[in-house]
Amino acid sequence: MTLSLDWMIPLIPEEIVIIFALAALAVDFAIVRRMNPAVRWRVIGATACAGCVGAMIWIGRATNYGTSEMLALSPLTQFIKLALLGLALVVVVLSLDARFTRHTGEYYALLLLATAGLMLLISSENLLMIFIALEILSVPLYVLTAFDKTREASAEAALKYFLFGSVAAAFTLFGISLLYGMTGELGLGAIAAKLRTQPVEPVCYAALVMTLIGFAFKVAAAPFHFWAPDVYEGAPAPIACFVASASKVASFFVLAKIVIDGFGPIRGGAAWNDFRAGWMPVLAVLAVLSMAGGNIAALAQTSVKRLLAYSAIAHGGYALLAFFGNARQMLPALLFYVITYALTVLGALAVAGAVENSANGDRMAAWAGLGRRAPLLAVCMFIFMLSLAGIPPLAGFFGKFYLFTAAAAGQPHLGMLWLVIVAVGASAISLYYYLQVLKQIYAVPPPAGAMPLRASRAALFPIALLAALVIVFGCAPGWLLGRLSAVLNSSAF
């Protein structure tokens, strides 16, 4: 018997990331443990960067696509993996000047393992793989959230994140088990085929709702959002960035894959006068609750990170609108939106982290006069906030525009227009709290004797880059959208 390693070839990017995660541990343990913290963070951070860049280069060069029972490799999945690795790279760089822990090697190793989980999640074609990948992603994130031992909030946020996450995962597992019982299958395509041919029993709808709960938790859709504000506030700033950006992009992509590929035959309807059982009404309820609840709760926040968390819940609600579009339009619109949103929120949370480091807290008062104390950070935050609010010509505007048109045109007789009207109203509310932050930055004078805020280069460079990307994708949205449509057309989604 010869040992064949062919099965490992399609997974090489994931393997590169995992090997570099172990390398980060080994380098820390063997070489830099006794050196001073600055050198240690740089050396191990460079190892982690090398892992991300290596995987990106491999993905850029590889062209072996294909689908098996468990995994799919298509231009689309590879494109999203590239985007996720890019986001992870930004988080790795942002972590370079973190000093909240002495466990540098473990920190980067867990970050890379979570990234590997994200990449597996994108490729999964089978509910077993999806569940495993989801846990490979979640478990490191729980630990990373608790990494800041200098603050009590960190462990508390992690415990809440873990308990909510595990209950949601248990619901998903139970839903999957019912689905397995009803169809006898675990592959998404096979489940869809069974649901199409055999009569759909009521248990299938219960299974559907339970399975979706786990994903509603991951994308922080109300009413499964309670962990989000705590994690954004309590977790170390780079980890909050990772949870808000990369984890969200992957979760939305997998949610789209599950409901369209797996649950396609029990779509149901959520049009104004045509409510039918299926996933559409479930997602419509989640979208309305998230948009209304997120935006209204954000109005009352005094911490900018919590404000961003509630705004993230609202943005999750907008993104759910894409699911009502027709198959051709919805995926480019959804992916354009979540990718540009991830860039924006990553930048905004990174600025919040820099402000928090210097001012010992991110309450609104800490932002007063930032326009004079740190002009570059303030300009970047200005761009991020306006993009989140959806002001043209920034990326956030086109993201929302594509989403809303996809949803409105997706159903016959403008059936989803009611949801689009709710979404437009909700984004009008959101303008108020984004402008509150900008008012603190530019209109309120800095406190007497305030020093200029000096952010490190490891924070400034990625933030400026993200701000530039938000402007570029706003001024030329066609490039990213065209690229997404192209990879979609050459994939079998």
Next chain:
Amino acid sequence: MSAPLTHYLILSALLFCIGFAGAVGRRSAILVLIGIELMLNAANLNFIAFWRYGPHPEALTGVMFVLFSIAIAAAEAAVGLALVIATYRQRRTTRMDQLDTLKG
């Protein structure tokens, strides 16, 4: 003569509900964790029952899923207990209603 499939399903549904009631009703983080374990094991029971009574027991799909799910549940329990200990060290409590630094 073994019990019919529905008995297993009723048992697992009951287990799941008891676990969920424990997870949302209990104040101690440890007891919440136990509730979560019950919910996961209810799902495992479902997989085994569906596999045993399903049309293709030779495919072993259900058993395979359960093996993975047990391993994942163990990893989750380890991380969960570690987080409980980390919280206890700082706050001297594991009661969820006393963990209220973060709110709003």
